[in-house]
Amino acid sequence: MGNLGQVHQLVVTLFGFNMVFNLEAIFMTWVVFGFLLLFGMLTTRKRDFVPRRFQIVGEMIVGQFYQLTEDALDRKGAEKYGPMICSLFLFMLLSNWLGIIPHLEEPTKDLNTPLALGLMGFVVAHYAGIKSKGFKAYAREYFQPMFFMMPLNVIGEMAKIVSISFRLFGNIMGGSIIILVVSHLTYSLLLPPLLNAFFGLFVGTIQAFVFTMLTVVYISVQIK
Amino acid sequence: MDPVTLTKLAANVGAGLCIGFGAVGAAIGEGYTAAEANLAVSRNPKISGDLFKNMLVGQAVAESASIFALVIAILLLFVDSPGSGEIKAAALFGAGLSMGFGAIGSGLGSGFPGGKACVGISRQPAVSSRLTTNMLIGSAVSQTPAIFSMVVALMLIFMDFSTQPLQPTWAALIGAGLSTGMAAIGSGIGGGLAAGASCDSIARQPRTAGQVTTTMLVGQAVAQTPSIFGLLVSFILMFKSFPAATSVSASMALLSAGICMGFGGIGPGIGNGMTAEGAVRWVARNIEHAGDLMRTMLVGQAVAQSTAIYAMVISLVLIFVV
Numbered sequence: 001m002g003n004l005g006q007v008h009q010l011v012v013t014l015f016g017f018n019m020v021f022n023l024e025a026i027f028m029t030w031v032v033f034g035f036l037l038l039f040g041m042l043t044t045r046k047r048d049f050v051p052r053r054f055q056i057v058g059e060m061i062v063g064q065f066y067q068l069t070e071d072a073l074d075r076k077g078a079e080k081y082g083p084m085i086c087s088l089f090l091f092m093l094l095s096n097w098l099g100i101i102p103h104l105e106e107p108t109k110d111l112n113t114p115l116a117l118g119l120m121g122f123v124v125a126h127y128a129g130i131k132s133k134g135f136k137a138y139a140r141e142y143f144q145p146m147f148f149m150m151p152l153n154v155i156g157e158m159a160k161i162v163s164i165s166f167r168l169f170g171n172i173m174g175g176s177i178i179i180l181v182v183s184h185l186t187y188s189l190l191l192p193p194l195l196n197a198f199f200g201l202f203v204g205t206i207q208a209f210v211f212t213m214l215t216v217v218y219i220s221v222q223i224k
Numbered sequence: 225m226d227p228v229t230l231t232k233l234a235a236n237v238g239a240g241l242c243i244g245f246g247a248v249g250a251a252i253g254e255g256y257t258a259a260e261a262n263l264a265v266s267r268n269p270k271i272s273g274d275l276f277k278n279m280l281v282g283q284a285v286a287e288s289a290s291i292f293a294l295v296i297a298i299l300l301l302f303v304d305s306p307g308s309g310e311i312k313a314a315a316l317f318g319a320g321l322s323m324g325f326g327a328i329g330s331g332l333g334s335g336f337p338g339g340k341a342c343v344g345i346s347r348q349p350a351v352s353s354r355l356t357t358n359m360l361i362g363s364a365v366s367q368t369p370a371i372f373s374m375v376v377a378l379m380l381i382f383m384d385f386s387t388q389p390l391q392p393t394w395a396a397l398i399g400a401g402l403s404t405g406m407a408a409i410g411s412g413i414g415g416g417l418a419a420g421a422s423c424d425s426i427a428r429q430p431r432t433a434g435q436v437t438t439t440m441l442v443g444q445a446v447a448q449t450p451s452i453f454g455l456l457v458s459f460i461l462m463f464k465s466f467p468a469a470t471s472v473s474a475s476m477a478l479l480s481a482g483i484c485m486g487f488g489g490i491g492p493g494i495g496n497g498m499t500a501e502g503a504v505r506w507v508a509r510n511i512e513h514a515g516d517l518m519r520t521m522l523v524g525q526a527v528a529q530s531t532a533i534y535a536m537v538i539s540l541v542l543i544f545v546v
Contacts, residue, residue, distance in 0.1 A: 068438070071435075071515055152530065156529070156530055159533050159536070160526075162452070162453070163446075166455060167448060170375070174375035177375050178378065181382065185303070202364065203364070206365060209441065210441050210445040214445060217518055217519065217522050218522075220515065221519050221522055221523060
């Protein structure tokens with residue numbers, strides 16, 4: 001129990017800089033990549049007008065998220081951002097579910113993964129904003145309602161990255177800590193499978209969905 | 225006082241506060257659910273069995289925040305975690321405060337969807353399974369702030385802080401408990417408001433159920449942001465190693481960083497929940513403009529959130545600068 005919150009790290013010194021690699025997070029991300037590639041191959045192999053089992057699942061997921069993106073961003077935006085939104089959701093969903101397999105851990109349990117995804121959404125949203133409104137109109141929004149509000153507006157935008165990534169991180173890491181402590185106290189009897197189902201499957205799905213939807217809405221706030 | 229007695233004393237006081245405060249919210253929330261269930265039964269007595277079942281399920285979910293508090297109180301009373309001394313005592317006391325305050329909002333909040341779902345089922349029995357599902361999702365997401373508090377409490381109980389210097393660390397640990405615990409009050413209530421409105425709206429306009437649930441989830445997620453800021457401040461207070469201080473002022477700065485973020489999170493959480501409540505209501509009535517409504521909600525919440533951001537900025541200044 002003493003090692004709560006400890007991370008295995010590999011430190012490489014290169015040109016006088018210490019580069020730190022969180023080994024578990026990197027390895028588990030590769031596992032998720034593997035599962036995603038496998039899923040993609042199964043869904044697109046032997047495509048047919050009358051879909052087979054995997055193709056149906058793939059079409060349902062893609063169609064659903066395309067629709068959600070179109071609701072928020074119109075048709076043109078959906079064509080552009082739909083693929084990114086869909087893959088973002090699938091990556092996070094599998095990441096959050098990975099913890100229910102013994103000896104595997106959620107890559108989203110490491111703050112760096114949600115932070116990277118949050119930063120990506122932030123950059124995409126602001127790029128979309130600058131592109132659709134032009135830089136001048138984009139920059140002018142920071143000086144609303146008064147010019148001296150600028151620093152606070154900038155901090156408010158930064159806080160979005162903090163909140164979106166800590167929401168995912170806190171939920172996933174919180175769940176895994178609760179599972180760890182309860183398993184330790186109950187000698188892994190009875191309760192842990194239920195907790196895994198709740199925190200891994202249920203909370204994991206909801207948080208992946210919330211993260212994806214927030215990214216969509218952040219883009220749509222910047223565009224409109 | 226010898227270290228073992230002091231640790232025991234802190235654990236006992238922490239356990240008392242934990243379940244004492246933790247019992248407040250869930251009881252009120254469950255009472256609200258039961259009151260609405262009475263209304264529902266009087267409107268549609270034919271399905272009173274279904275309504276009764278739904279009320280009990282809703283109350284059971286609302287109770288989970290109090291059960292978290294009970295678990296932490298039992299851990300504090302009966303489980304010997306390693307170490308003893310002043311720092312351990314502060315950590316255990318902080319754990320009790322965190323979970324005790326943290327259970328108030330979520331317990332209170334998740335009573336709303338339970339009650340509204342009962343009324344909704346009496347109005348529109350055809351969509352009762354959809355309403356129960358929505359109620360369960362909504363109240364489970366309202367529990368998130370309580371889960372954050374439980375995580376902080378568990379970390380405070382089981383992590384080893386004994387290598388840190390006593391002088392600022394004790395204050396940092398109590399501050400960590402207060403920050404997440406108090407900030408969770410507002411977010412829990414706010415999330416519950418949004419979930420309640422969504423159950424209401426699905427009963428009125430069953431065709432809009434998918435969009436209403438999506439709006440509810442996004443609204444609740446943003447309403448949770450203050451408690452996430454609280455969690456962030458708690459993590460910094462727990463994981464940053466502070467240099468040993470000679471004066472008491474450094475300790476007080478860390479303690480007040482926690483209090484600042486904790487109080488600062490209450491209002492924005494409730495306010496954001498109200499915004500989400502409004503958005504959910506009107507999405508159901510005007511589904512064609514759901515995109516505009518969600519954007520307006522998000523911008524409004526961002527403005528209402530700015531006070532939580534002020535509190536976070538000040539507590540980060542208290543931690544890193546003062």
